[in-house]
Every structure is written in structure tokens, then in C-alpha cells.
Amino acid sequence: MRLTFLFFYVLFFTTVSGQNSPLRLGVISLTHTHVHGVFNSEKREDFEIVGIVEPDKELAQRYADQYGFSLSKVYNTMDEMIEAHQPEAVSAFGTIYEHLSVVETCAPRGIHVMVEKPLAVSLEHAKKMEALAQKHKIHLITNYETTWYPTNHKANELLKEGAIGELRKVVVRDGHKGPVRINISHEFLDWLIDPVQNGGGAITDFGCYGANLLTWMMDGEKPISVTAVTQQLQPENNPQVDDDATILLTYKNANAVIQPSWDWPIGRKDMEIYGTDGAIYADNGHQLRVRQSTGYDSYEEEQMVLNERPYPYDDAFSLLAAVVRGTIELEPTALSALENNMTVMEILDAARKSAKKGRTIWLK
Structure with a gap:
């Protein structure tokens, strides 16, 4: 015994x-x-x-x-x-x-x-x-x-609560002046502007952010179609890859525009969410605005400054440790989850094909 x-x-x-x-x-x-x-x-x-x-x-x-x-x-x-x-x-x-x-x-x-x-x-x-x-x-x-931005989580929470009515349009903008112009290290630059090692330019580097956030907000729903155009506005800096892209996604009851770019004059990671009754603006990681329509072009606006998310949801490595230890189980639609990111890869794959072929790609 x-x-x-x-x-x-x-x-x-x-x-x-x-x-x-x-x-x-x-x-x-x-x-x-x-x-x-x-x-x-x-x-x-x-x-x-x-x-x-x-x-x-x-x-x-x-x-x-x-x-x-x-x-x-x-x-x-x-x-x-x-x-x-x-x-x-x-x-x-x-x-x-x-x-x-x-x-x-x-x-x-x-x-x-x-x-x-x-x-x-x-x-x-x-x-x-x-x-x-x-x-x-x-x-x-x-x-x-952007997984750790409290504004993105508050925006999704408000959306699910019906604060701006039914979702109709999302616009996500991410990027900066470009890897060369922001002086990243040479060992990073060597592969970031390589079409094989990075899979593309801005369309890959920053297009993934919007695809990730949209898959999460749409509860895992995949877009019906993907249409993309790319440009090379800095050929002297990015000779082998695109540095600007626009990706249009259509869903059953909404649409989205993702604007990844290495040509923004000021670095940004922001999102606009439009519903039938108002709009939510996640201007950065901590500043959020909510507008409620009061007429044709009039509105009431509430501004928020948000604190960091609670532990361990405020740090990638704290979350990793919690997931491995089994104290947190990721939902399939979670921003970090494999299922979400497989959909991200479908969207990016379709966007690259669309830009190359000059036509809309319809997802199965």
C-alpha cells in the first residue's frame, strides 16, 4: 500500500x-x-x-x-x-x-x-x-x-454583440515604407525580398494579416472569391517582388479589402469594420473608435484607449507555453490556430494567382 x-x-x-x-x-x-x-x-x-x-x-x-x-x-x-x-x-x-x-x-x-x-x-x-x-x-x-492588439479583440467583441448591426465591409491596411527604406538588417533583407524564400513581396509579408483577421471575424467562413492586383512601385529596392497589393474578398453577405503595402509613407496596422448601423475603427493597437449612424452623414462617436490584454493573451510565448501545457485550448478560428492559418494560405494562394492571371479566383 x-x-x-x-x-x-x-x-x-x-x-x-x-x-x-x-x-x-x-x-x-x-x-x-x-x-x-x-x-x-x-x-x-x-x-x-x-x-x-x-x-x-x-x-x-x-x-x-x-x-x-x-x-x-x-x-x-x-x-x-x-x-x-x-x-x-x-x-x-x-x-x-x-x-x-x-x-x-x-x-x-x-x-x-x-x-x-x-x-x-x-x-x-x-x-x-x-x-x-x-x-x-x-x-x-x-x-x-496584430494578435496581441486589444483593439482587434474589442472590435470583434463589439461586432459579435451587434453594436454596428450586420457586417457588410472590412478594410484592413498593413505595411510601411518598404524593407530597404526602413533599413532592416541585411540578413533579413536578403530573404524578405526573395520570391522563393518569402513567397512574394508585400502581398505575402502584409497580406496575411488581413486574411488572418477576416477568417477570425468571419468565424472561419471562407471567401467565395479572391481578386488581387499587385504593383512594383520601388523597382530599385524590390526588383524581384511586388511591393504593393490590393486584395478583394467576397463573402455571402459581406466583402473585404486588404491593402498590404511597402509603399505607405507611415507604418500602419489598422482596420475598419462597417455594419448596417455604424462603423468600428481600430486605428492601432490601443486606440479604437465606434461610430453610430444618426442620419445620412451624421454620427455619434465613442473613443476608447485600451489596456493590454490579460495574461497570457498578451504575449505570443506565454500563449505558446499555455497551449503546450494544456491550460489553454485554441479554437479552430483563433488567430494563432492552424485551421485559421490554412484558410489564410488559401486566400494568399488565390491572391497570387489572381494577380498573375489578371482574373478573379473562385474558391471551392
Whole structure:
């Protein structure tokens, strides 16, 4: 009896201890400058970076100097890092093309994966990643900056409450002056303006934001059609890819316009939602306006300044740790969820085809 009790006590203690201990996280590549986020978030103590994969030792040294980690943590390959440290999850900060290889390496080992947006370089890659995640029962999460904007969540909440009537139109605008003009690092620039490594230019880099938000707000409903046009307004800076796009989506009872661009004079990530009775303007991460129609062109406006979302919904890596630990279960339509982001990839795939062929693409 005492041995049986001792066994279950040890099992319970080990399980609870494992759930409360920091998530063992591996970082794959340092070429995407969003990687600063993982080093800053480590202070929350939800996770511990146990190993880093980066063959460029000069680049690794720059980050080591900035964040104070030892180069003994840095490995040339994923296999070496995984064998040495057995991470529970990894976060990928390399090219979008490399996302597939990360999942191919980690999924069979039962290691969960979070990638920076978008999920994949193409729908073909995305389907392979989805199949691997499902087969090996891992979480495959996509991180977007706008997922953590309290304004987007408040806007969706108000929409679902009927605050502006029935949804009719959404306009999403994302982008900046362009990778060259905002002086991103050369290791980031090298692949961001490469049509193979990034899958396109602004249409990929920023078009995914709107597709992600719309799939969430539409409760997973897919658009009926996708029509897109692209332009290259900075050929001297982006010789191989588009830098401006307009994507039109039609739904059964609404439509949406996504405007991703590397040609905005001022960086932006904002959204306008129009209903039958009013409109919601998510101007940035914290400022929101709600207008109620009072006549032909008159309205009453309420302005809000919102605080950060509650823990762990305020940080990508806190959420990742909670999902892996099983304390949070993502809905299929959630902004980070695989199901949502498979629809995002369908929309981006159709948008690229539409721009190339000069016609509307109808989704099945």
C-alpha cells in the first residue's frame, strides 16, 4: 500500500512540477528580426531558451552580446540542438520557406512549433505542414503582431454583440515604407525580398494579416472569391517582388479589402469594420473608435484607449507555453490556430494567382 501511494505521489509531483516549470524552448534561426521578441519575453519566465540554431556565428555573436547568452547555446543544425537539449517546443525565426523543414524535423519528435507569420511560403508547403502536425499530434501555431492588439479583440467583441448591426465591409491596411527604406538588417533583407524564400513581396509579408483577421471575424467562413492586383512601385529596392497589393474578398453577405503595402509613407496596422448601423475603427493597437449612424452623414462617436490584454493573451510565448501545457485550448478560428492559418494560405494562394492571371479566383 505504501509503495502504491509513493508511486502515485511521485507521478503527481512530477506532472505538476512539469506543468509549472518553464517551457523548454528552442529558437530556430536569428535572421528574422522579430526574434528580439523571444529574448525580451523570456523575462516572463514562462519558458527557457535551451538552445539556438544559427550557423552564422557573427550574427549569433551580435545577439549574444545584446542579450547576454553564451555561444555554447548556439548550434549549426536543428538535429544537434534537439539532441543536446530535447526542447518541448521551438519557435522559428528564419525564412518563410524554411518553415516546412522546421516542422519536418520537429513534428516526428513530438516537438511543438510556432512560426512567424505567414504559416508557409505556399499552400503546397502549408498542406505538408498540416499533415505532419496532425499525424504527430503537435501544436503548430502562427504568430502575428496584430494578435496581441486589444483593439482587434474589442472590435470583434463589439461586432459579435451587434453594436454596428450586420457586417457588410472590412478594410484592413498593413505595411510601411518598404524593407530597404526602413533599413532592416541585411540578413533579413536578403530573404524578405526573395520570391522563393518569402513567397512574394508585400502581398505575402502584409497580406496575411488581413486574411488572418477576416477568417477570425468571419468565424472561419471562407471567401467565395479572391481578386488581387499587385504593383512594383520601388523597382530599385524590390526588383524581384511586388511591393504593393490590393486584395478583394467576397463573402455571402459581406466583402473585404486588404491593402498590404511597402509603399505607405507611415507604418500602419489598422482596420475598419462597417455594419448596417455604424462603423468600428481600430486605428492601432490601443486606440479604437465606434461610430453610430444618426442620419445620412451624421454620427455619434465613442473613443476608447485600451489596456493590454490579460495574461497570457498578451504575449505570443506565454500563449505558446499555455497551449503546450494544456491550460489553454485554441479554437479552430483563433488567430494563432492552424485551421485559421490554412484558410489564410488559401486566400494568399488565390491572391497570387489572381494577380498573375489578371482574373478573379473562385474558391471551392
